[in-house]
Amino acid sequence: MIIIKSEREIGLMRKAGHVVATVLHELEQLLRPGVTTQELDQCAEKQLSKLNAKSPFKGYQPTSSHVPFPGVTCMSVNSEIVHGVPSDRKLVEGDILTIDCGAVYKGWMADSAWTFPIGEISDGAHDLLDATQNALYASIESARAGNRTGDVAETMQKAVEDRGYNVIRHHTSHGIGRNLHEDPQILNHGRSKSGPTLKPGMTIALEPMVLAGHYDTTIMNDQWTVEATDGHLTAHFEHTIAVTNNEAEILTQLNSNGGI
Numbered sequence: 001m002i003i004i005k006s007e008r009e010i011g012l013m014r015k016a017g018h019v020v021a022t023v024l025h026e027l028e029q030l031l032r033p034g035v036t037t038q039e040l041d042q043c044a045e046k047q048l049s050k051l052n053a054k055s056p057f058k059g060y061q062p063t064s065s066h067v068p069f070p071g072v073t074c075m076s077v078n079s080e081i082v083h084g085v086p087s088d089r090k091l092v093e094g095d096i097l098t099i100d101c102g103a104v105y106k107g108w109m110a111d112s113a114w115t116f117p118i119g120e121i122s123d124g125a126h127d128l129l130d131a132t133q134n135a136l137y138a139s140i141e142s143a144r145a146g147n148r149t150g151d152v153a154e155t156m157q158k159a160v161e162d163r164g165y166n167v168i169r170h171h172t173s174h175g176i177g178r179n180l181h182e183d184p185q186i187l188n189h190g191r192s193k194s195g196p197t198l199k200p201g202m203t204i205a206l207e208p209m210v211l212a213g214h215y216d217t218t219i220m221n222d223q224w225t226v227e228a229t230d231g232h233l234t235a236h237f238e239h240t241i242a243v244t245n246n247e248a249e250i251l252t253q254l255n256s257n258g259g260i
Contacts, residue, residue, distance in 0.1 A: 001184060002177035003201040009108070010242060013177070013203055016110035017240050017251030019053045019103040024114055025254060027073075027101075031116055033093045037075035041086035044101060045072045053103040056111075056180045067223045074100035074113075076225065081209050081217060081234035082171055083224045093119035096129065098236045102180060109176050111205040112252035113238035125233055128212050131163035132235040135208040139173075140241055143248045145200045152198075153190025156208050160188075168209040170217060171226065176205045176240055198243045203251070207238035 004010050023044050030040060048055055055072035069085070076084030076098040077091070084098070091097060100113035115129050135156050142155040152173075160167050167188035175182035184196045188208055211217075213232030220227055228234050241248040 001175055001182055002203065003199055004177065004203060004242065005201055010201075012106050012108040013110060013240075013242065014251055016053065016103050016105035016108045017112070018254065019048065019051045019105055020101050020110045020112045020240070020252045021254045022051060023047045023101050023103070024099060024112060027099055028114075028116060031091070031097065031118055033119055034090055036088050036090050037077070037084070037086040037097070038088055040099070041071045041073050041075060048072060048103060051103075051105075053105045056102045056104050056109050057100075060180070069224060072101075074098070076100070076234070076236065078233055079228045079231045080225050081168060081211065081228060082226045082236055085222045085224050091118045094121050094125075096121060096125050096233065096235065098234075100236065100238065107178065109178070109180055110240040110252050111176055111180065111238060112240060113207060113236050115235040115237060124212070127163070128165065128210065128233055128235050131160060131165055132208055132210040133237050134163075135159035135210065136206065136237040136239060139206050139208060140239065140248050140250065143198060143204065143206060143241060143243055145198050145243055145245045148193060148195045148197050149184050149186045150190045150194030151192045152206070153187045153195070154192045156206075157189040160208060160210050166211045166213070166215040168211065168217065169215050171209055173204060173206045175202065177203050200244050202243040203240060204243065205238055205240045207236060209236045210234065
């Protein structure tokens with residue numbers, strides 16, 4: 001667990017976050033039926049290089065028996081909730097695509113994900129995206145110094161379930177800084193007044209992962225892509241934040257603080 005205390009370090013985190021936000025913004029401009037997730041991933045790699053950053057995802061291997069992740073981004077379509085492997089799959093009208101992007105900038109990392117519509121999508125898909133995004137910002141509001149990780153988890157879960165959806169059970173929000181995954185872990189579900197206490201300077205990737213159907217998931221044959229077992233739509237929104245005594249600072253958004 002890293003607690004950032006210097007202005008230089010938080011400045012580098014802001015710049016890593018700005019890189020991620022820039023790449024997601026550029027990819028959004030390319031989204032249309034017919035484009036492949038591999039083409040989008042290749043564009044992301046070029047953009048990261050242009051911004052003097054690299055991906056913490058490519059080659060990531062959590063265990064020696066695990067296949068190293070092949071892309072610089074995760075590209076998850078429809079019922080695929082996280083860790084989708086970029087491929088020659090062409091997007092079609094009505095799909096929803098989650099792009100999860102990370103960046104390493106001068107040794108510091110940031111991570112963000114967004115679920116995008118491809119062309120015209122159904123009313124149900126719109127509602128799922130809206131509910132998941134609302135859960136993200138509700139959990140960010142809860143992520144203040146003095147609150148505990150369980151407070152954030154309960155807020156996230158309630159925001160989702162109040163809209164009639166389910167949260168994932170086997171994947172979590174996580175600390176981030178020098179490493180992609182650090183403590184504390186924050187579940188998508190939980191109870192208030194439990195878990196570690198949040199402190200100013202903690203940097204956390206908060207990420208509600210939401211399913212329109214049951215919360216059971218399955219890992220596909222590529223060893224990475226996590227899919228809703230029942231095949232229903234899923235959505236995933238994520239920001240890297242810095243905890244403060246007041247409202248958390250969102251690091252993975254386009255703003256003047258993170259300019260490079």
